[in-house]
Each structure stands twice: as C-alpha cells, then as structure tokens.
Amino acid sequence: MTAPFTRAQAEDLLFREALMIDTRRYDAWLAMFTPDVEFWMPAWRSETETTTDPDRELSLIYYKGRRNLEDRVMRLTSGLSTASTPPPRVAHVVSNVLVTAADADMAQVSAVFTCHRFDVRMNRAECFFGRYEYTLRREGADWLIARKKITLLNDTIPTVVDITSI
C-alpha cells in the first residue's frame, strides 16, 4: 500500500522547481514535467474572471506538451533574444501549499507565489504574484508535473513576463 502524497512532498517538489528556475538550471526544470504537460496561464476576461476555455478564449500562455517549454528555454538561452539578454534575476517565494486531493498515482496541489524580478537591463525591480494549481503524476519513483495552471493576479505586463517570472 502506497502512502498518500504529503504536504511535505508537495512543498519539496514546488520549492525545487522554483530553485531550478531561480538558478537557471532549465534542463533540470524541464525534467520535472511530464511529456504531455499542460502549462497554462489564462488571461483575464474581466476585473474578476480569468478565461476558462483555452480553445475558445485567450490565455497569456498555453502549451500542451513539454516540447513547447523546451522551445521557450531554447529562446531564453539562445542569446538571440534582446528581451532575454542579459537574463533578469528572479526569486520565487512559494507558500500556502495544500494537497487538495491525492491517491497513489495522482495529486492535486494548490499554492500561492510571488516572484521578484530585477531587470538588470532597465535597473528596475518588479513583483509578480498569483496562484498555482498543480496536477502531479507518479512516474515510477518520481512525481512529475502533469499540469500547471498559473493565475497571474497583476496582469498589466510591464514590457515582458517570461516563463521565469511566474
């Protein structure tokens, strides 16, 4: 009998993901996702509601499949993107982690985040904040991210928000 997924395990996974992004270990970050991951940051349709149907409504980011995240990483690290060079310095704080549902092979986790970003190019600091909803899936001994939904609460974007700042 497998023990249910605990909050300590969830925190460990989420904190590790944040560390990989903050320290720009993108290969290790990508390895935390399932190949069929849904990575979704909806847009807001009004002051109070985000969009809910990524096929009929706009998202800020929507990808099905890890290979799309690999594209984003390729662009970030290519040296060919003005907006990504030099890279901003980021620090994520992930908190209020709750396991909202779990069985032997799946877990639902919610959390809040703030991401502080220092844009060295423009000498300005910004803070982005919102909520995470994860679906985690057991793959052998590992738990991988099968779905990550990011609700960005301050969605007036100051010039750029990349996958490293959310």
Add this chain to the structure above:
Amino acid sequence: MTIDVSAYVDDRPDEGIFRVNRAIFTDEQVFEAEMARIFEGGWVFLGLEAQAPAPHDFFTTFAGRVPILVQRDGEGTFRAFVNSCPHKGARLAQTQAGNARLHVCPYHSWSFDSAGRSKAVKWQKAGCYSAAFDQQDHGLAAVPCFANYRGFLFGSLSADVPPLAEYLGEAAKLLDLVADQSEEGAELVPGQVTFTYQANWKLQLENCSDAYHFTSAHPSYIRVLERRQQETSGEVVASVWENSDYWKEETQGIGGGSYSFPNGHVLNWGVFGITPAIPLYESAAVLAERHGEGKRDWMFNMRNLTIFPNLQVAENASSQLRVIRPISPGLTEMRTWCIAPKGESDAARRQRIRQYEDFFNPTGMATPDDTVSYENCQIGFAGTVDPWLQGYARGMTASVEGGNRFSDRIGLNPARSVLADSQLCDETLYHAYYRAWAERMGDAA
C-alpha cells in the same frame, strides 16, 4: 502652445531627405501638444461594436488622457460620453465593460440612464440650488463626434473634424478586409491583454509598419518556427509563415510592399497565399465567391494596418487588434486583443488563438523583443550630438504616387505605394505618419 514642426520633422522630398529629430519622442511639450491636438483633438479609435453587443451594454476606454464611456441605450443606439460625473468629476463606470440601464456615481449618487441623460441629482429639491443650476443639463458630456464604420467605433473630442468616412478615406477598404471575413463581422476573443513599455507611443506606431526589424529582432522566434516546421506533432501549432518565404533574406522577387494614405494611415503587407496554416482557410472558397478572388486573396495576405493615431490591426502570425494609449513621453500602455471573424469553426478559432499567444503576447516569444527594443531606443534618444535619426530613408527611390497592380485588385487608391522584395523593407511609409503629425501639430496658433 506653438510647436515648430520643422524642428522635429525635416521633410525635403526634392532633396531626397526625410529625417526625424529624437526630441519628438522625449519632449514634454511635444507630448502635451500631441495629446491636445491629435489624441484629444481629432478622431481616435474607441473600440469595436462587438464589445457591447446588447442593449444597455457599455465599455470604457480613453481618448488621450480623457476617460470615455461607450454605451448602448435600450434601443441599442451607441453613444460616447466623457466617463466622468458632471458633479465632482469622478470616473463613473469603473469596469472595462458591463451592462447598465443606470449609472450611479459612487461618490454622491448622481445617476444617468443608458442614453447619458441625468436621472437624478440626489436630494435636488432639498438642495437649495439656484435657478441657474436647475436650468443646467446634468447629463453626461457627449463626445462631440462619434461614428461607427462597419463595427469600428471612433470618437473625437473636437467637433472641428472632417466626417469619419473622409478621415479614413481609402484606408477604410482595409478595415473592410477585416470586417468582411465573416458575414457577421469581427469580434474580440475573450481575454484582454494589457502591457506597458517605457518608451514613446510612436515607437509602436512605427514598429507595426517595420519590415526591416523582423529578422534582426526576432531570430529566436524564427529559430523556434524552423524547429516546429521540422516536426509533425499535434503539440505544435502550424505557423502562417511556414509556406511563405517573403521575409527570408534569400527570397527573390516582389513579395509585398507598403501603401500610405492621407491623415497618417499606412499598411505594410506581404504575400502569404491561401494556405491551411491560416485559420481563415476554411472560408477561402466562400470568401472568393462572396467578394471575388482579389479581395479574398487580400484577406489572406500578411497585413499590418495603422489607422492613425491609435488603432493597429496586425494580421501576420495571427490577428491582433491593438489600441495605443500614450501615458507620458516615455511610457505607453497597449491594450491588445485577438480579433477574429464571428462564426469561425472551433478548430480555426483554436489555431488562431495558439498562433496568437506565442507571437503577440507580452508573455510570448516575439513582442518582448520589440518592446525591449523600444526601450533601448528611448534610452538612446537622449543622444543629441546628432539628433537627426536616419531611419526614414529606405525605399526613397522606390516610392511612387498612387497604387499598383496589387491595390488595383481591390480598387484601393493609396496616396503612395512601394512594391518590395524581401530586402527593401520600405521606411517611407513612416513619412505618412510624420506628415500627418506635422499637419496636426503645425496648425498650432
């Protein structure tokens, strides 16, 4: 306030010289005059009819710095008002959009019906008002000119403007190419994206028309496209560029060009062809039947349209409607939407949205490389050793009066045109912006 426009725009066509002074992007007085004369002194785009589809629906926006309420009454008639209570000036409607038979000011409860008429001044009888006050109109101030061109709503805070049809002129036919993609017209896909950049509004004006930057500013995006092109996976979205090579440096022959129109409206365009990578493909046959092949083919062309000064419709990687809102000389807000023909299939809509997000969003892979470049320009504009920029000279010997065989296909009569191979990258279309700018700014008394 008098602006000496020759200090900012050096336009000597006979000598082959067109230059813009960096100060046009940074000067506070120029900005104040632009707000007064251009954004608050003439036609600006307010929004789409489809943003308020039902009786009593409204949406809010800005004309320059002035908050605007665009409202349908109970019969469905549109009007535009200054979104400000006549009592103390408080902003009346607080949300981007909504439905209201009655707007009640949250400050002192003055109320207005959906036609902008005063419904009540709270405790008016007990208010010991003078007769003069009681005789005043307490309704909302209407925007002096308001007009609807095929679902595109425009307003002017100055009454001294030509009719909208005259202001748009031939460029209206380019709005037709957007409106006619469906018999029901165009709509905005739910989900608005707003971003800011720390640079002047005219950088956005120019960049939309700028073919020269694409391979320089977006090589990382082009590399992603090339990588996606090599695989046939359900997880990647077809790019509209995949069957087109007009932007590739090795391409030979005419692939597009530019048209400019009076009053500062411009289009740059490229041939895409009728390809399944374009969401409109499902309607290719019916659109040809309905509008003729010439107009249908134009709907499939890459088109970046600016209706001066604040509306851009970009149909390239996907389809975007943008509204430019200048905040200060060095700060601009962009409100952006995915614009789409009503009634398209679920598959086409999904494809359009996916193509849109990656390219157009400030959270995507292309737009940030533009806006960061605007910010680099704004920093560089402080350089006054040689204040005159050299970015308005490409195409000078290719620009001709009138149209060409491509514009003839839809009976379009531009003031000037350039036919271009992939490396010409016309910069003379910016002349239309700055000539309109000089005309509007120069009649300062």
